[in-house]
Amino acid sequence: MSFFVTLKSVQAAPVIQEGSIIRDSEIEAILLEIMHPIFRVAGLDPKLLNLYIVASSEINAAASIDFSIFINTALITKAKNLDEVVGVLAHETGHLSLGHVARFQDSINRSSLIAMASAALGIVAAIAGSPDAAMGAMMAGQQIAMGSLMHYSQGQEASADQAAVRFLDKLGWTAKGLESFMAYLAKQELRSVDRQDAYMRTHPLSSLRVDMLNSAIGQLKTQGKPLPSRLYERFDRMVVKIKAFMNSPMTTLIQHPPSKTTTLDRYARAIAYYRNGDLQRSLMELDPLLDQNPKDPYLHELKGQILFENGKVAEAYAAYQRALSLAPDNPLIRLSAVQAALELPQVDLTKELRELHLVLRKESKNPMAWHLLAVIHGRQGNKGLLALALSEKALTLGNPELALSQAKRALHLAKEKTALVRANDIVRLILSEQKKNG
Template sequence: MCFFLTLKSTQSAPAIQEGNIIRDSEIEAILLEIMHPIFKVAGLDPKLLNLYIVASSEINAAASIDFSIFINTSLITKAKNLDEVVGVLAHEAGHLSLGHVARFQDSINRASLIAMASAALGIVAAIAGSPDAAMGAMMAGQQLAMGSLMHYSQGQEASADQAAVRFLDKLGWTAKGLESFMAYLAKQELRGVDRQDAYMRTHPLSSLRVDMLNSAIGKLKTQGKPLPGRLYERFDRMVVKIKAFMNSPMTTLIQHPPSKTTTLDRYARAIAYYRNGDLQKSLIELNPLLDQSPKDPYLHELKGQILFENGKVAEAYAAYQRALSLAPNNPLIRLSAVQAALELPKVDLTKELRELHLVLRKENKNPMAWHFLAVIHGRQGNKGLLALALSEKALTLGNLELALSQAKRTLHLAKERTVLVRANDIIEMILEEQKKQG
């Protein structure tokens, strides 16, 4: 799933909107491969990590409640290299391991986490890839003062720096990226607030803090080693992918003209032509990459998306199935395959129901999964399970009123005991939350 799950269309693909929280299996896989080892050495459970990638022109990242880390696309695309991104992510893990975000836990319910955190990052959040317009606007409109969420003291920032250095040292990874990123920020210290990167505004910096960081890195017995080469290669492709989806196709084609035939250039052009609605040119660029790397699940996934959104549903489904065979544990690819299957003239609803349950085992707060589950239950005529799925979907989006009404509807329509128990649990949870909010 490359940024969006959308209904099939022959229209050109729109640019990623500023402030969208995006989902992409390839990008998430790379970032999680970095974050999981950091979490382990930080004494945190990698399974608890919630990673959010925010489409934003602001350079920023933040840790928040519920073991959540937000990273803006511009931090990825404007970083000098992967080492800087790793350093920043280690720093945010430091905030989590040191309990700096614990004070937010009581005052912020999880349903409003995305909107509030994104407001602190300098943007307004929206759920990307929603099957209806309401989902895209569900999180909009919530604002938060800069000083109240994910805004740390200089002392906390310095201690998170020290923790990041320790984590990277334990992994044998270089901390030079964190050092160079902080040096870049230090040059902005004398600028006016409106001319500073957002990271400066949410992460107070001082010359003393930079000196302390440099001293800690200098005292390390070993200066660490670069990450495995494959990660640097995948990082370069991730940067190209983000830019190709966020910049205009014209900009991408100027930066990656047909005269350039590297893998990255072809990848960028495949996305640009797809966004221009030119299926033939897009596949001309993508197919040679598939010939070179037939076992790359993300290339097959991109092909599936391109075909699906150009109305080639059967071919898209086949591409998604190939991607899934190469990455069987990836819930986003599986979800894309389900979406394509539901557009086929003949579909095995029982099979796709099983597929969705596999997705929900890994992502039980994914509104798209609950949406398609509701679609299947609706087609099967199971009104009770349809209402429950809609309640779960609304719950993941923070729409408590809708979640409550659908849960109550479930009680009138369902007969299965487990369904009724879950509906009652949702009702009790929402009523308790509303009671807390007064």
Template sequence: MEALLPGLVPKIRAALAAGALLCLTAATGSAAAGPVLIRDAEIEATLRRVGDPIFRAAGLSPSGVKIYLIQDPEMNAFVAGGQNIFLHTGMIDRMENLDQLRGVIAHETGHIAGGHLARRDQAMSGGRNMMLIGMLGAAAAGIAGAPDASVAIAAGSQQVATRNLLAYSRGEEAAADQAGARYVSTAGGDPAAVLDVLRILRGQEALMGRDQDPYTRTHPMSSERIMMLENRIAKMPKGKAPDPEDVYWYDRMVTKLRAFTEGPAQTIRANPPVDTSEMATLARAIAYHRQPDTARAAQQMDALLALRPDDPYYIELKGQFLLEGGKAGPAAAAYRRASELAPDQPLILAGLGRALLNTDDPGAAREARDVLSRATRLDRKNSDAYRDLALAEARLGNEGAAALATAERYSGSGTPRDVLRNATRAADLLPVGSPGWRRAQDMITMARRALKK
């Protein structure tokens, strides 16, 4: 599991600055330098497994909706920058079961399907002038997941315009609740899960104080939203219990997230060695690795692989432990096996490439180049994979290709000057008319346009 700042982060900030953010939150707010996105092949596959039936129920193409995970303990989920759903780790941690997480995703899907981001832009356009400064300040504060608190920034002569904007938000949140319940029901789940989520949020709301102006909130009081939903859900079929396989992968995801984000000692206390269940063993394996206690971590991983010898994500996790423990050769072997079992997982391929580059094998650079090229074709947002690809190309003496990979890395980071510098170098070194040369020319043009803005 990796935490990084990929190219999507500048887009999140841009969406925030434009007010193009709609969220389901109970956060009180805190300063934050910026969102840290977690990338993990298993977790991303599980989120797809949970979300895709909801997207189909909403009439959306699952491949067109992206789910991103932000490392933040606050309860928050939001839509920004188009069909992008962002979940805080704190939101997943506070959900009590799979249906509730599905309800959160369904609510955010309601914003996407309802076109609420576009309507938010229209609502903002009527209240520019003095309101703009206040709303931009509010949006900046909202990056920490605190739109309720950030509303206080918009004051004075901006208040009427602000309230008009927030009236849109209140209606949007209620509409997203209704749509989310419908999507869960259509997907065969229990729509009451959406109500359960709102009740959890209402419990958090009580901690924030009772003297807030309910008119100047980005979404209705949770109690009001619950009342609006109850009658609607009473008329819907209850739905069936979640598929046991879905529950299994959900439990694994939650276990993995908690073990990587909580302190190792806390994890071990919650999962003592007397508990030999698979989830407890997984939690201990990660906790021991983080201490680090490599012998105990390896022992727990062996137990997991005895249960599921062909599980690509357990084998990938073993590779991560080995690589971070300085054993690049065995790590490469583990990642290679994982990639054979899950050949279209770009993060596993990227791990294999990184492991190969850390071995002493002089011939490993060529294999690393090949697998990293495939990884970046499958996932163009992985800046670390582009960094490693550039290193592999440089070791092979392909300076033009290395410069191109570096330009690709920077193209997703919001730094057009770096893109221009490296793309120009790539264009100078690559054969004129080659695919790489044409790609470099495209990036040069895009970088120059970005610098003119």
């Protein structure tokens, strides 16, 4: 994914900047576990899904081109429960399955997807990918009229509601969350626009639409069952995690004082102390959780993150390796492990190269993966593959000029046939786009 800020490297930062695209293995794993079944019953390939989590105080979500779904953190943290989030995600999937997004496909340049979608969500886009994996430089996104992107008609919204109900019914999941979320929005119908939630502004709502939704849910033969209890538990932890990273550490510590010793409270405090630069207190909160849950990959990952950013590279690498052994298919954990490995005094570059290629099979648009690949090729003295990796990184960051120059450099320096073919493809692609755009 091209534009992102990881939920790491925010140590000593009071708040993640509004509009950042967040990457976090735990949060994505939970949301994808929900989204993939919905995609399947909708007749869509889950492998095509591009899920973007946007740091925003606005309650909103949106479906866009390229099978992309954007969900704002506020929708997650302010929802009454997981069922409401599931209902909204099913609704956005309805827009995709019904072809409502197709009309945008020809008019939107793929590289502008996030900037434009972010503008429609009422936020600014963020570009990240600094070499040291620190928080990326924030840039203002492209501003467009809200009505020109992902602003559907009443009829389209109603049909997406009906599709969502069908999807949830097929899965045997309750649709009550969608019903309660729409009821919450319906109360805002008579408010002035500036006092409505962003979701209300980008998803036209009327009392008739709410009545149609309620009727569809009422006509179901079964009212569906709640999701597995473990998902509700993981959702609660996801909410706590997002708040702990987005709110100031002081706010988190006030909300989760030391007198509270639940898993969620300790988790929140571990993050707050980490962001305050207090390694000892952070680990004092996290280690008991690891003792209780030794097979939880995301706790080990968080420990690796805390240790890595406090200069404990060898210990961090060990923690990441433990996390990876528990979640071997998670590319973000694998990427973090590679990043830590490259900071060790001695590193097996051939092994880490293999690890990066495993990451790129699933994260071909991840600029940090391409950056680390460039680092490895640079250390190995392969200038041609170094240039190609930098070209790929520039592509993911929406910088065609840099991508073109590095691809041309790769054509002069690379010896590998596959690299030459790819570099040539990049050059032709960019020149074709430039010609098309005048």
